[in-house]
Amino acid sequence: MARIAVVAGDGIGPEVVAEARKVIDVALPGVEATEYDLGAARYHRTGEVLPDSVLTELAGHDAILLGAVGDPTVPPGVLERGLLLKLRFSFDQYVNLRPSRLWPGVTSPLATVKPGEVDLVVVREGTEGLYAGAGGALHRDTPAEVATEESLNTRHGVERVVRDAFARARRRERRKVTLVHKTNVLTHAGSLWARTFDAVAAEHPDVSTEYQHVDAAAMFLVTQPQRYDVLVTDNLFGDILTDIAAAVTGGIGLAASGSINPDGTYPSMFEPVHGSAPDIAGRGLADPVAAVLSGALLLDQLGHADAAARITAAVGAELASRAPGVAVRTAEVGDRIAAQVSA
């Protein structure tokens, strides 16, 4: 039976993860879960972010379920770079998978977009680019200060994620992949992405392709999100585009993600796209749907497509039944979805 590690993390993380576990437990009884106490509280208590011993233990699991990481009391970057990105990079989670669909019952902020019309997935590169941590500063706190951030991109890293995007497109109805970059300004990295994309595309004549600059893609996600099937892009562009995609499909309260190591060398990690939302933490107001759907992605990745599909269907029923404008209660949502799964 599957052994998963649970990192509930900060803010609303523990609340939404509790509901995801509730639902996983009924969808696939017997999943063994071990909790790891990581995040702001541990950092304040011990100064530790992610001890090597914990990293090693996590590596021994089949998958990781993560809530949220980040707290205003911790300097920016400490938990994000030291915990979240450390896991994505250490476990070579090069496919950051972020599906967005407009569910029946959910109102898009876009006037003309109807449920069922948007069904896209962003395949975001997860282990390179500006997230590599290559940067520095000189003459800090003086008028002469200079700070750099370097985007590192390899053929190895680009090709494997582009291949994953094409493989996913082949399993979808529309079979279309959009490459998003900024080749007209970032000419070196852009050229590497474009050439690699073209080479992989040539091996997939049954998949249609297009290229868009990131600014244009950001715009079209607002004006015509229906046009997209699979998007593939770099780490930072993917970060931004997936929040737009989430916004037009009902908000990050519904957006799930997987940081996937497709080779299976290391565990993959599943987490809602939303952050720790300290302003509403501990009040039972967070929508656990994103965490629950991340749990479904997790089960799917572990080969339990059936259990995953039952969770997804139950989420669909939950969303379709919501009265507009009524605030959600975290635990009640989890209860309803769990009941629906076992029905």
Place this chain on the structure above:
Amino acid sequence: MARIAVVAGDGIGPEVVAEARKVIDVALPGVEATEYDLGAARYHRTGEVLPDSVLTELAGHDAILLGAVGDPTVPPGVLERGLLLKLRFSFDQYVNLRPSRLWPGVTSPLATVKPGEVDLVVVREGTEGLYAGAGGALHRDTPAEVATEESLNTRHGVERVVRDAFARARRRERRKVTLVHKTNVLTHAGSLWARTFDAVAAEHPDVSTEYQHVDAAAMFLVTQPQRYDVLVTDNLFGDILTDIAAAVTGGIGLAASGSINPDGTYPSMFEPVHGSAPDIAGRGLADPVAAVLSGALLLDQLGHADAAARITAAVGAELASRAPGVAVRTAEVGDRIAAQVSA
């Protein structure tokens, strides 16, 4: 009298620039305009993108009116880096000013946003960041290829654009500045931006401030664009966010911009946010409003606030009078706005 250089450029550039000039001519008779033939056609004819002699001539003008640059027949980056960015950088146009408002008569793709409710301006840094052109590649076209792009940020460059944003906020009703960056990942550049922002904010106790990560800002521009007054951000984030802001306020057909050298050492440059749109070029279908409004920003920058205000009012009348769904004809729009200005 003002002497301006006109770079009509590629695609729809010449068409929309012709209308902008028509309107400028009636708003402020006597502006002397010199045309410079730069862009894809010249590149194909002569191999030249921006000869030094032309750069020197351009420097002698009071301002530059630019249409659009870019053509599918030219490798990505050649015209963008060699012409557009070369001008922005050579002329130290460090404030890339991009106002977005939802005009009466214009329908936002957002269901709940009403005309008059969105009125924001993005102050995008124009001379640093990932646009610096610092990057390279090794082992090109081999499996070992690596490509880098470096974001360069200086206290000098950040402080001057942040100061400009606060100065603009002081002249606006809401007096609010939002800093957008990604401090939790780009820790070096993010820290420089955040510390500089805080220092300048301390000198402006009458201006309220907030910070948002770029992914959150991209989302809020879709869900709550009303919340923003002035946004200040780096070159690449500004590129993406201004296309979203344009999308939610009726599209890039209406979005004007100025690449401004506030010190007056070099000419500032004014251009629509849209690109060359080769698919509709030469057919009289492009909306010239963005170019016309860029002309208004140009006149304002040169001290002709009155003429600028009359153009802006005439654009307002044009937009308010448009029947929904009717395609625009480039020259007719220019004629109507010009007639309104002289009325």
